[in-house]
Amino acid sequence: MKLAAATPAVHAHLRHVDSGRVSAAVREHRVQAVLDGVPMVMVQGGVVAAWAVFLGGGWGLATTLLVANAVAGFDWFGRVAGMVVTEAPGTRAWQKETSRFAGGVDLMDLPPGVDLVSGAAPEPPQVERIPLETLSLRNFSALHDDGTIGVQGVDLTVQRGELVLLVGQVGSGKSSMLAALAGLIEHTGDVLWNGTPVADAQVFLRPGQVAHVAQVPRVLSGSFADNVRLGHERRFDVPVAAARLGPDIAEAGGKDALVGHRGVRLSGGQVQRLALARALATDAELILADDVSSALDATTENELWAALRERGATVIGATAKRAALAQADRVVVLVDGEVAAIGPWRELGVRWGHLAG
Template sequence: MRGLTAVHDDGTVGAHDIDLRVERGELVLLLGQVGSGKSSLLAALAGLVSTRGEVRWNDRLLDDPETELRPGRVAHVAQVPRVLSGTFRDNIRLDHPDRQVEPAIAAARLGRDVEEAGGPDSLVGHRGVRLSGGQVQRVALARALACDSELLLADDVSSALDAATEVELWESLRERGTTVVGATSKTAALARADRVVVLVDGTVAASGPWSQLAPRWRHLAG
């Protein structure tokens, strides 16, 4: 991204003037206060809002990011994801019979929960009413991982998880070699990132390993 600015439908500018390069297999996590532009940047990379500036994919300039940054290439997990009425399998596969459900469940660290519920074909209740907040987040993450996209965008997907499950989740994504750009304030996640990008007032204020950034930016983490 070079000079990337995210513009919402009402004309509001979210993240702006973002210069950022992400390598294949990297875990890059965004850190910032509420309103700092994290969700706006992730939405722009998912093609959900219009953009100004350059987005390059494998050194090729994208003429229309809103069209080209789509599922199959990019998978996006929202901060408050939706769960459909039906089974775990229905929610993860979404009528795509070729998607591998069980490996995605394992990678999202949802296996124990699914097993205790009765397996992948057990019901989650009306819009996931039987699930906890952490389970909803991991169902949405499993859905994204089942797409086998090149880039995973994860907007605070560990916010409802306990510390042990969160560590397992990030280690799982590491083992898969998944390229992730996410947003979090969790110290355990930040410590495992290749790079932490601090956003202040919608633009990049600092970037680097958490071990280098922590002395100045620790107040933003929880």
């Protein structure tokens, strides 16, 4: 707002919107006062009139008491009617707007098995795990929520056990491609798993099948073990060792040591390696590792790729380290969201060496 020198205009707009709100509130209170006041005055008037008739000798004591009490009872009907008139439109508008926010569904109508109080929900549908033989991308593009194309027109086939590394400048589309392969953002084109098109990427390309290590991973506030296992029966020591996180955990006091609120006690490198251990613990068919170079020194990164290779894991990763690229079966060079070259680094290094450090 300041950059656009729009502060006075925005203030004026907010004042205008706010004055509308104030006058609506004043109007509501007036109507409420009338609806509260009029029935009360009428009822009290009725009671006075009943006693006046008594004093004038028209009714006996019993009749007068009966009539006065009955009339006083109508006070309640008046109030309720007033509330219906004043509150109902607001309630209706509120319901309409909230249901519009929720995409038009009935908010009171919960899906079966969901309990908002206890937090219970049915298990997600189990996706059958299909061992990966080949992963093929045809005219594959990754789309962000706002429509930005992260990477486009990728044709790539990855065989089981291969190590494929993406390299490119910042913004060339490495993270976008890996996120789309993990079903985290939309894609167009085809993803073929053993030659069969993946119908629903969000359901199919998820842990168990595919594990993704984000460039800036999220860490839970619990212990190291919580973060690696995520509540499942999963191994801890093996993935932690493979991710080169063992010494850090020992120093912090073991696997039950807490990592602080969302991992504040961890360094950026430790967060990345923790996320990597979490991904390895899933024993996924395909591991997508974004920018692990920022977390590991060159030697450790090399050891990591070698360890993954030994385990026969299929890995697509992003790196900026020459030594790592040299170990890859194939390197994919990305330039401005498109594939510029694919091949072993010994062939590509001469032309694209400037992209790696």
